[in-house]
Amino acid sequence: MTTAEGVARREGGRSALVLAAVRSAVTELTAERGAAQLTVPAIAERANVSASSIYRRWGDLPTLLAEVATYRLDPDRPLPDTGDLRSDLLGWARELVEHLGRPSNAAMLRAGAALAGDGESDCLRNRRAEATRLVERVAAASSGPVPDVPEVIDHVVAPIVYRVIFDPGSLDDAVAERLVDGLLAALPAGD
Amino acid sequence: MTTAEGVARREGGRSALVLAAVRSAVTELTAERGAAQLTVPAIAERANVSASSIYRRWGDLPTLLAEVATYRLDPDRPLPDTGDLRSDLLGWARELVEHLGRPSNAAMLRAGAALAGDGESDCLRNRRAEATRLVERVAAASSGPVPDVPEVIDHVVAPIVYRVIFDPGSLDDAVAERLVDGLLAALPAGD
Numbered sequence: 045m046t047t048a049e050g051v052a053r054r055e056g057g058r059s060a061l062v063l064a065a066v067r068s069a070v071t072e073l074t075a076e077r078g079a080a081q082l083t084v085p086a087i088a089e090r091a092n093v094s095a096s097s098i099y100r101r102w103g104d105l106p107t108l109l110a111e112v113a114t115y116r117l118d119p120d121r122p123l124p125d126t127g128d129l130r131s132d133l134l135g136w137a138r139e140l141v142e143h144l145g146r147p148s149n150a151a152m153l154r155a156g157a158a159l160a161g162d163g164e165s166d167c168l169r170n171r172r173a174e175a176t177r178l179v180e181r182v183a184a185a186s187s188g189p190v191p192d193v194p195e196v197i198d199h200v201v202a203p204i205v206y207r208v209i210f211d212p213g214s215l216d217d218a219v220a221e222r223l224v225d226g227l228l229a230a231l232p233a234g235d
Numbered sequence: 236m237t238t239a240e241g242v243a244r245r246e247g248g249r250s251a252l253v254l255a256a257v258r259s260a261v262t263e264l265t266a267e268r269g270a271a272q273l274t275v276p277a278i279a280e281r282a283n284v285s286a287s288s289i290y291r292r293w294g295d296l297p298t299l300l301a302e303v304a305t306y307r308l309d310p311d312r313p314l315p316d317t318g319d320l321r322s323d324l325l326g327w328a329r330e331l332v333e334h335l336g337r338p339s340n341a342a343m344l345r346a347g348a349a350l351a352g353d354g355e356s357d358c359l360r361n362r363r364a365e366a367t368r369l370v371e372r373v374a375a376a377s378s379g380p381v382p383d384v385p386e387v388i389d390h391v392v393a394p395i396v397y398r399v400i401f402d403p404g405s406l407d408d409a410v411a412e413r414l415v416d417g418l419l420a421a422l423p424a425g426d
Contacts, residue, residue, distance in 0.1 A: 058308075066400075079349075154348055155349055156383070157345055157400050157401070158270075158348060160348055198390070198394035198397075198413075198417070199390055199417060202393045202394040202398070203388075204407035206388075206397055207394055211359055222389075226390060227421075229420070229421040230418075232420075
């Protein structure tokens, strides 16, 4: 999604219109038929663009679905910056719960999961980059204990994504807070 | 999988043969074509059974795939019972890493993820039952702090499944130990 966003910003105009039309088509068709029924030709027809322009920009269907499921989580967006590690992590975790928990995004995340497996997915890479920014900023400003990035992924991102995919009914507002507090409670005291 | 195993045990003979033939067919076809290409008619042909007998026993393809990916993790199997919470959790977490990390099982887990979403999946329900048994046994024998079941799912099961699906290259022997130690470190001291 970084790439598609970057391309849109550089190219503007026509390219940005294609991007918006394809994203809308994917969202609409997912709501109408479910993500498992999507095909590139059907998306192209709904968006009124050529299938080849979709393949050229996104490469394949799973990459497109993952981009549409997460593009509103622009990896360049401002992250919470309260000066407090817990508040920053909590704001970020709540944003993930709220965004990924929407039924259309959850459906696309499931479809993306089916086709994942070769290397790290874009979605994970962007969440990892965000966790790195959050954690490094706090580490630079504080002498207190700070989680490392794999800990943030394992104990905050993974449980949210797992619930979105396998147990969506269990995802509520309290989850983000419980996960962040669990992560912080595991840090060595005064380290 | 509880149901299918139970049926096989009660019926024995012919039913057990069908069960074994279908599981072998799914495993072989996944290795040959990938889980995304599986269909019930193709599985029925390979197993030399009727498609209707597959639908009757499993209901649908995602349920069958989830069952084959996890049936060796029989929910009635003996769990580690060393008398020590950390050792028991670690033995169990290593078993999940080892089992779900196998490429054929990972592929089936991804295919199952694509079709999850209505209620809790069988695979999760069985892991939850195991976590409950592990935790309750320790709680009954000890006055020390013990994690609750949702914590075990969030901080041990979810990160393993997340890595299996989205970042399989990151799954190694050290992961199980790090996750269990993170879970235990988050417990309130002497509570």
